[in-house]
Amino acid sequence: MDFTPTEAQQDLEQLTRSIAEKLTTNDRLRELDAAEDRFDDKLWQALADAGVLAAALPESVGGGGFGVLEQCTILREIGRPVSPVPYLSSIVLAASALAEFGDDAQQDLARRAGAGTAILTVALAEELNLDPAQPVTRADRSGDGWTITGTKITVPAAAFADAILVPATTPEGVAVFVVDSSAAGVQIDRQSTTDYSAESIVDLSGVATNQVLGGVERGSEVVGWILDRAAVGLAAQQLGTLERALELVAEYARERVQFDRPIGSFQAVAQRLADAFIDVKAVRSTLWQAAWRLSENLPAEAEIRTAKFWAADAGHRVSHTVIHVHGGVGLDRDHPVHRYFLAAKHNEFALGSATEQLRRLGQSLAEIPA
Template sequence: MDFTRTEAQQDLEQLTRSIAEKLTTNDRLRELDAAEDRFDDKLWQALADAGVLAAALPETVGGGGFGILEQSTVLQELGRTLSPVPYLSSIVLAASALAEHGDEAQRDLARRAGAGEVVLTVALAEELNPDPARPVTRAERTADGWSITGTKITVPAAAFADVILVPATTPEGVAVFLVEPSNPGVRVERQITTDYSAESLVELSGAVVGTDQVLGGTERGAEIVDSILARAAVALSATQLGTLERALELVAEYARERVQFDRPIGSFQAVAQRLADAFIDVKGVRSTLWQAAWRLSENLPAEEEVRTAKFWAADAGHRVAHTVIHIHGGVGLDRDHPVHRYFLAAKHNEFALGSATEQLRRLGQILADVPA
């Protein structure tokens, strides 16, 4: 594959970074830490006005016609600044799925998401279910639609989303349903997460949706969920890459400036070795991410590459996050210092949709299933 950035990626990178760095300040993040929902609506609107939200959506929904490579570029920049906006869930996962698999009304919803008019999300995680591709949540046919019962956890942006995409198991197979939080039988409860991001528990107690609220029909549901999960793993890896890159920059600056025994601490062998290991880890995340994203963009088989990228994002993320805190010492644990947020964000990205151990289990299963 060719790791050279396309012109579109470079333009999106520069545009997103300029907006995010201007609006996502430490003071703004501190303000949002105390908010009911950690959502920067000003930044979200600025990204919409600049065309960033729509840029990586298909032209059929008014987008720029780009894809997962460009979306990963945006996520990398948002990860660098820890920008609290639902680009991953609303644009990369929900809007992209609606644009690709939806009917005319559903594609219009994707267009509105790209314009910043609505916020979408996808409910993937379930408690004690390590495989989101086989949901425990169930849906049964009714006289005029479907009745959905189950509980989803850590659903991004659910507290302020207009529509939630809910995968559920039906007698006919897995299907993806469009559920409005205001529907009877839907309860959204905010959860406290590692990095204080806006995530919620969504309880569905016989929530009723119409037959037109099924994405792609029940016959394609499993395929759609697999596609969403692959994009989610790549998207989390891209976000983690941005977070780790900036965290490494911050700790390298600190190691050059912090002086002990009349020498910068970065000149001590133990510190230099930790920084070198972190540098290699970030390189590993970058290489595996772009390989997986490229294969997805080319519609090539990518299950191994996607799992490898998420493994590196989780495993390397753990090591780099701890290196950042250890080298900063007590300063890194002080909530008045911005570096603690990078530790929390890296830990969130590490465990979201499967830890490093879970990724290795899935990789092992893939290898075991390969014919001898």
């Protein structure tokens, strides 16, 4: 593979970084921390106006025709200032899946998401279910449509989303349904999360729909497609968060003086920072390998699990290093580095911890013929 960024990646990196860093200030984040929904609508609109939201969507839905690599570049830049916008759930997962598998009406919904006039999300996580590919939520035929019953947890942006993609188990296999968030039987309750991100419990009580994404016969394929991009997308966002966190702690270690010396010159501190540097490089390398294989439609199960493992495992170590080196300052919840700690911990556990990634990686390796 070639790690050299494409011209489109470089352009999107510069554009997204300039917008995100300008609008995602500490004062703005403090304001959003106290809001009912931690969603930066001003930044979201700015990204839409600049064409960032649509850039990495297919041309069939009015996008720029770019793909996974460019989406990961945008996610990385959103992760750097820990910008509270649902690019992963609305664009990378929901809109991209609608563009890939949807009918004309569903593709129109993806087009609206790319234009910033609609927000979408995907409900993947369930209580006591470690395998989102085998949902506990059920859907049964009812006349010409389906009736969905179940509960999804930690659904990003659900409280202000226009539609939700809901994987459910049917008598004919797993399928993904497109559910209007205002439909009868849909109850959305906001959840309190460690990093204040806008996530909700979505309870589905006999929700009627006739919108099956890709058809029941392709349901497992659609779910797998979404989950692969969710894991890689989380790793990309984590990379941006860890890169910026490492920059902040390195700057602090150079400037903070104790015993007439910068603390970065002390062996113990230097070793922690060196380990963090290596961890970030591992996240970067494994992320781009997984993203490249996805972009080339190559088998990527092992690479995706490896990338998410490093995003989780390295995320744990780097985030704690950032706090420890900052000392008491790092424990101040109003200090910027504390936001990076919370964001890294969120990305660590979303869709499976490091241990869960190793379990799935072991499963996939065990299935490879000797």
